[in-house]
Amino acid sequence: MHIPDGFLTPPVWATLDFAGLASVSLLARKARAEVDESRIPLLGVMGAFVFAAQMINFPVGLGTSGHLVGGALLAFILGPAAAAMVMTAILAIQALVFQDGGILALGPNVLNMAFAGVFAGYLPVHFLGGRSRRAALFAGAFLSVMVSALMALSELLISGVRMPAGALWISLALFAVSALLEGVITVAAVEAIGRLQPSWVKSRGGGMRAPALAIIALTAVFLASVGITFASASPDGLEKLIERAGPAGRNLFAAPLAEYQWQGLGGEWMGKAAAGVLGVGFVFVLCIGFARLARSKK
């Protein structure tokens, strides 16, 4: 889900743009050290491939169709750090050339899809290694889309975009469906690639253990932020939040950011945040446990 400009309030996009830019430079430095420059064309071409792959429609019945998003697939092909860079480049081109996603919203979109999405998509593959590739890919793709969508949704809610309970549930259901679809498409794509080039697919996954620690840490940070935002998105908590931020909201750009946050958010909110983090963590563990179970059966 690409957030356009005009949806997020200044404190939200400003914070996330800053966070996005900082993580991009950090990760670029890391990736630069890891990625040989002769591999840069591969990264660019893989980005173009994901772009073009999005033009291929997968029919899912009832006259509707979906297409690949690609975060988990890229992570599987290139490893998470490079994949996050490629996804960032994709989002930048989408924002500039296709006006898909805003310019001020680029930081948030990068955090949601290129970072959280790619790293979440990679974790199951990392933990399961090459052995139960299907389960890992499916879980990765599902998580990738789900985590990105949840983050985007929470950012909108924090910005005060109204979402009555009904609309919220409908969007959540839609997200779940597209996440499932992403899982199915990603698995189908990798299996089809495996039929064309068996040796190539076998050599993926597993591996890449060393940078993984940092990556897991990063993911944890992002999951925490998902949790926090998600917690504050629980409808009544949000109503209050908007009420309190409302009067201040008019002059948000002038008001210092920190002040806004600490004024608006009380102690009760912290408890909800913790619950949110726990909840998302729980879902994550569940997914990985599920995938492991699938492996042991094979």
Next chain:
Amino acid sequence: MTPVIRAANLTFSYDDGTRALDGVSFELYPGECVALLGANGSGKTTFALHLNGLLTGEGEIEVCGMELSKENLPPIRRKIGMVFQDSDEQLFMPTVLEDVMFGPLNMGLTPDQAGARARTALERVGMAGLEAKAPYHLSAGQKRRVAVAGVLAMNPEILVLDEPTTYLDPPAERDLAVLLRELPQAKILISHDMPFVRALASRAVFFERGRIVAEGCVNEIVERFGWDLQL
């Protein structure tokens, strides 16, 4: 006369086990143009990629008296200008000028020097004035000429052209033949286009399943293998 390229007993298999070269020996002399003929998949491209170390198998290669080894790669790649079959793969920079400057800049020239060289090369292939264009906006014939310019800008002593006439219409093909005939470099020409080969090459070798099975003047080889469109 000493050969500019001398390859002896090249043998190479791809990762998947395909044996693409099986004991190939070959010599190229200054100023001559040799055609590599043979069926699709007979190993011509694989052979060409060995000459400047893009692929390495068993056997010996000497370019302008230098043995092909890791240390000699930079000077050897400067001596051999390679025009690939797919221009889209060769033109990877955002504009024509930047693409042609890519080689000279890698040789350590300053941007000014590289720019001057690039302009001269573009003029030579008749592409002056299109410096700021994106490769996407060029026709197939123009792309091929820019690819040749990108190679000429490095002042190579040897040109290797892998199926340079694919996707070209007859006038573009003729232009390319005229251009290549004027260039003094020794050339290796991989092509299935017999009029083009006849116009340029003085000698031909014939590849079959990774081996050179015959060598001689172009007409002789073409006749012997029925390598022409005769109905």
Next chain:
Amino acid sequence: MHHVIVERWSRRRSWMHARDARVKLAALVALIAASATTPPSHWTAALFYGALALAGVLAARLPVHSLLSRAALVLPFSATFAAVNWLAGDPARASALLWKSYLSAFSVLLFVSCTPLADALRALEWCRVPSLLILIAQFLYRYLFVISEQAQHMRLAAQCRAGGNHDWTFRGAAAALSVLFVRSYSRADGIRQAMNARGFAGRFPALAAPRFTWIDGVFGAAAIAACAGVRVMA
């Protein structure tokens, strides 16, 4: 396809096309940031911002009508949210979602339609965006044209064989995707070989720096002042 048309437009010539990409980028960000911080229901401010963007389109001598309709692609998404917000009793926000997202899309479209993407990326590099990212984006954009054309051809071929307007079956789509992947992967290999053949020494040459003239300076100052002026008046 959209990117092909935008690329064509960006190669035209006009007073706007000739401006330094960094200045145009600054003007773009100023316009979007000003509108983003404008309170939701300020229609007059919205109209002024729109007029500024429109003046840019005229100075770039681009087809106003096509730009207006192409930017409207953002509207279905915004309208959905706007409708929800309207029903939830927040009409001011509903209208803001619409005009802010549309204005942003329109002005971004103007920016890329009068700035070749290579120049835009160069401007970003000058703003300290990591060069790794810039290089990836550059290759991505270059091969987007080649690979998306391939995807288009494959789709046509599939439709021909299916005899009619049928799109892929699920399996067919997966197979097409895998073919596209394998081709892209081997293309990347070809590019690497072509680079090495021309003496690639492990680092890409730095892109040429853009030239900055006093006209660019005046244009940038005027554009930013105009955006700030509208924002302050609002």
